[in-house]
Amino acid sequence: MSKDRIIFVTKEDHATPSSAELVEEDPNDPYEEQGLILPSGEINWNCPCLGGMASGPCGTEFKDAFSCFQYSKEEVKGTDCLEQFRVMQECMQHYPELYPQEDEKVLTEQSSETDQTSQDSALAEISGANMTSTTDHVSDTTEPNTKNSVGH
Amino acid sequence: MLKCRTVWKKLAPLARAPSTVCRQNVKRAGLNNGRTPVHVPVAHMSTGFAGGGWDNQLYILLLGATCVGGGIYVYNLIKEDQQRYQNRMAQILSRSEKAAIEKTAVSIQSELSEELSPPAEAVAPGETTEPPQVILTEPAGETPATEPPKPQPDIVAESVGSTPAKPKVPSHAPYLLIGGGTASFAAARSIRARDPGAKVLIVTDEPDLPYMRPPLSKELWFSDDPSVTETLRFKQWNGKERSIYFQPPSFYINSEEMDSSENGGVAVLTGKKVVHMDVRGNKVKLDDDTEISYDKCLIATGGVPRNLQVIERAGDEVVKRTTLFRKVEDFKSLDKVSRNVKSITVIGGGFLGSELACALGRRSAESGLEVIQMFPEKGNMGKVLPEYLSNWTTEKVKKEGVKIISEALVKSVTYKDDRLEIKLKDGRLVKTDHIIAAVGLEPSVDLAKSAGLEVDSDFGGYRVNAELQARSNIWVAGDAACFYDIRLGRRRVEHHDHAVVSGRLAGENMTGANKPYWHQSMFWSDLGPDVGYEAIGIIDSSLPTVGVFAKATAKDTPKAATEQSGTGIRSESETEDTAISPVASPTSAPTEEQHKDDYGKGVIFYLRDKVVVGIILWNVFNRMPVARKIIKDGEEHADLNEVAKLFNIHDD
Numbered sequence: 160m161s162k163d164r165i166i167f168v169t170k171e172d173h174a175t176p177s178s179a180e181l182v183e184e185d186p187n188d189p190y191e192e193q194g195l196i197l198p199s200g201e202i203n204w205n206c207p208c209l210g211g212m213a214s215g216p217c218g219t220e221f222k223d224a225f226s227c228f229q230y231s232k233e234e235v236k237g238t239d240c241l242e243q244f245r246v247m248q249e250c251m252q253h254y255p256e257l258y259p260q261e262d263e264k265v266l267t268e269q270s271s272e273t274d275q276t277s278q279d280s281a282l283a284e285i286s287g288a289n290m291t292s293t294t295d296h297v298s299d300t301t302e303p304n305t306k307n308s309v310g311h
Numbered sequence: 312m313l314k315c316r317t318v319w320k321k322l323a324p325l326a327r328a329p330s331t332v333c334r335q336n337v338k339r340a341g342l343n344n345g346r347t348p349v350h351v352p353v354a355h356m357s358t359g360f361a362g363g364g365w366d367n368q369l370y371i372l373l374l375g376a377t378c379v380g381g382g383i384y385v386y387n388l389i390k391e392d393q394q395r396y397q398n399r400m401a402q403i404l405s406r407s408e409k410a411a412i413e414k415t416a417v418s419i420q421s422e423l424s425e426e427l428s429p430p431a432e433a434v435a436p437g438e439t440t441e442p443p444q445v446i447l448t449e450p451a452g453e454t455p456a457t458e459p460p461k462p463q464p465d466i467v468a469e470s471v472g473s474t475p476a477k478p479k480v481p482s483h484a485p486y487l488l489i490g491g492g493t494a495s496f497a498a499a500r501s502i503r504a505r506d507p508g509a510k511v512l513i514v515t516d517e518p519d520l521p522y523m524r525p526p527l528s529k530e531l532w533f534s535d536d537p538s539v540t541e542t543l544r545f546k547q548w549n550g551k552e553r554s555i556y557f558q559p560p561s562f563y564i565n566s567e568e569m570d571s572s573e574n575g576g577v578a579v580l581t582g583k584k585v586v587h588m589d590v591r592g593n594k595v596k597l598d599d600d601t602e603i604s605y606d607k608c609l610i611a612t613g614g615v616p617r618n619l620q621v622i623e624r625a626g627d628e629v630v631k632r633t634t635l636f637r638k639v640e641d642f643k644s645l646d647k648v649s650r651n652v653k654s655i656t657v658i659g660g661g662f663l664g665s666e667l668a669c670a671l672g673r674r675s676a677e678s679g680l681e682v683i684q685m686f687p688e689k690g691n692m693g694k695v696l697p698e699y700l701s702n703w704t705t706e707k708v709k710k711e712g713v714k715i716i717s718e719a720l721v722k723s724v725t726y727k728d729d730r731l732e733i734k735l736k737d738g739r740l741v742k743t744d745h746i747i748a749a750v751g752l753e754p755s756v757d758l759a760k761s762a763g764l765e766v767d768s769d770f771g772g773y774r775v776n777a778e779l780q781a782r783s784n785i786w787v788a789g790d791a792a793c794f795y796d797i798r799l800g801r802r803r804v805e806h807h808d809h810a811v812v813s814g815r816l817a818g819e820n821m822t823g824a825n826k827p828y829w830h831q832s833m834f835w836s837d838l839g840p841d842v843g844y845e846a847i848g849i850i851d852s853s854l855p856t857v858g859v860f861a862k863a864t865a866k867d868t869p870k871a872a873t874e875q876s877g878t879g880i881r882s883e884s885e886t887e888d889t890a891i892s893p894v895a896s897p898t899s900a901p902t903e904e905q906h907k908d909d910y911g912k913g914v915i916f917y918l919r920d921k922v923v924v925g926i927i928l929w930n931v932f933n934r935m936p937v938a939r940k941i942i943k944d945g946e947e948h949a950d951l952n953e954v955a956k957l958f959n960i961h962d963d
Contacts (some may be wrong), residue, residue, distance in 0.1 A: 162855040163697040167862040170961040177956035182944040190829035204504035205819065212504035215562055219574045221629055222507065246753045 447595025485510035491515025494814035496634030532670035659749035660686025848925035860913030
């Protein structure tokens with residue numbers, strides 16, 4: 160018997176739920192890749208979802224603005240962070256190559272190397288939209304999709 | 312060792328003489344304690360055993376003379392060494408003096424005109440004589456005399472040469488990353504994210520800023536832009552265009568500004584190679600003799616393409632018609648070559664070889680370029696894919712316009728009549744114009760010796776632990792790292808995503824994280840429009856595999872049919888019969904008819920001791936997290952078909 164087995168299955172064959180057992184996930188596993196927000200509540204600046212925002216020339220300004228936004232307790236989140244965002248914008252204007260100056264696409268373009276969906280969610284967060292916890296799906300989107308030769 | 316031998320040879324005749332004479336004397340004196348050798352060397356002096364008192368005196372005289380002679384010789388030897396040592400010390404000192412003088416010379420020149428500088432330096436050599444004299448003791452009276460004349464012309468020459476300002480290499484970098492590739496860039500980003508204001512220095516011997524490698528053998532070849540070799544931009548899967556460079560030059564700071572920059576940054580020193588590493592002193596030396604000290608260091612030196620010995624020995628004409636593909640410059644030159652020759656042969660049937668063959672094969676449609684690919688295995692990706700899939704892939708590669716020569720072992724390559732002749736071991740002869748050798752990567756471990764780092768004998772590369780650490784303050788990531796994978800065991804991985812993952816991890820650990828390699832990296836390959844797969848874990852065709860494929864249903868038939876030959880359609884009707892039987896009973900050995908089946912999409916599990924250690928997602932996408940989970944669990948699954956259900960391979 161060959162060491163390589165082949166099984167052909169139809170859609171109906173796979174219609175019944177799987178009986179394979181998977182080990183339960185530990186959300187606080189320190190080894191795992193973390194999402195945007197760490198279990199401690201801190202921001203994971205190394206999250207692939209942020210692209211290069213926290214590491215670039217305006218990284219410090221970005222971190223200030225984003226932290227302020229994240230911990231903002233205002234009714235409309237981030238309204239007390241306008242100064243930090245202004246400083247960040249000012250810094251970004253010095254690097255038009257890295258941070259293209261179209262308003263809505265400021266962050267989307269620069270982080271084009273990450274997966275689009277995760278970046279859009281990060282962008283939405285920054286512009287004050289409702290922030291969702293990204294601990295679950297972020298790690299999924301770190302891979303390049305096929306044909307997307309991407310570096311994080 | 313040779314030195315010892317030559318010294319011994321020098322001393323031996325002297326040693327032999329007194330020893331044999333000694334032995335004779337001992338024998339005569341009757342102090343034979345049994346240790347005299349049975350074999351007394353026959354070829355000794357003519358002074359035989361002639362008896363007589365005066366002979367004794369002669370012997371003693373001779374003995375004494377030889378002893379003194381030996382002593383004088385040894386003394387001279389040592390003195391010579393001492394002199395040599397002192398000369399060397401003087402040289403080193405004068406060199407550092409020279410450097411200091413250079414610096415002052417440069418600063419002087421910036422204010423004065425050039426005519427004034429030689430006199431300024433003329434003063435300097437006078438200074439160099441002082442320190443050497445302090446060190447030099449007794450016999451080296453002659454050495455200082457020879458020293459001063461030397462530095463003078465040297466200094467003048469050097470100062471004239473150094474008027475154009477040299478890019479200053481920082482003398483210290485808190486984070487030093489050796490190598491400017493994917494792993495290094497990922498680490499730099501990680502460090503900057505976690506350590507606010509971090510100052511990261513990347514040192515690379517390439518002239519380019521960090522870039523990603525996969526497009527060099529894929530997307531860049533499919534670009535319609537004729538200036539792609541200059542722009543190096545490609546279209547991603549989502550239609551958006553981007554450069555192969557991770558970041559444009561404005562992202563980086565100048566290495567000279569690094570020290571003074573308040574918020575830190577990433578600086579890249581191009582065209583400089585680290586040649587020596589001093590682990591105790593926490594510093595490295597570059598090929599231009601400058602030194603950089605560090606707090607934390609990452610070695611991400613990647614590797615260099617291997618070559619076939621038969622090509623290396625085949626002479627210049629063959630070598631200059633051979634491409635070892637790895638860097639941007641290789642892409643540029645191969646692009647040019649492919650437009651100017653009639654026939655190209657790729658030697659190697661793995662990822663790089665197959666991708667390049669397909670890329671060139673696509674071009675051949677318009678240009679009439681003959682593309683040949685040859686390898687020792689039976690089919691493309693023979694070491695990666697199980698045989699049936701490897702055969703299927705080979706057919707697809709052929710459809711891309713590539714002439715495949717499988718089970719080919721190259722015996723010799725010769726340059727004849729302005730063409731290359733490749734002779735195979737089985738006698739086949741292939742004539743071509745240019746060769747691409749894609750036969751593997753040799754990890755760059757040049758620093759192992761000076762740094763005292765361990766090199767792995769099984770996989771090659773620097774040996775590191777699960778946290779990617781080689782020694783205190785030294786980490787290794789990317790192609791050059793042979794690391795311990797907690798789940799899958801010790802391994803070395805040469806894929807892009809691994810470079811990203813390991814680079815990130817190294818960066819995290821360099822900033823205090825202490826996390827082991829845990830998030831399993833993946834890889835992917837595209838061989839033309841039909842074959843696209845993603846894979847994770849250990850993908851070795853020598854392991855037993857279980858493949859679960861979506862059966863071509865009536866719905867899929869039109870799409871599948873367009874790609875299938877006549878035989879394919881025939882086999883479909885055969886499989887329709889087997890569809891009725893329950894799928895839980897797995898089919899036994901792949902039979903001939905199944906070989907012709909359309910392996911359109913599915914999941915292939917690679918097993919080691921009944922545990923899944925590798926998974927290929929064959930034309931099914933966005934399922935990688937499930938695959939990663941299964942490998943992470945490391946469980947034994949009784950029925951892999953049930954596991955396959957988790958992938959929903961029938962959905963799009």
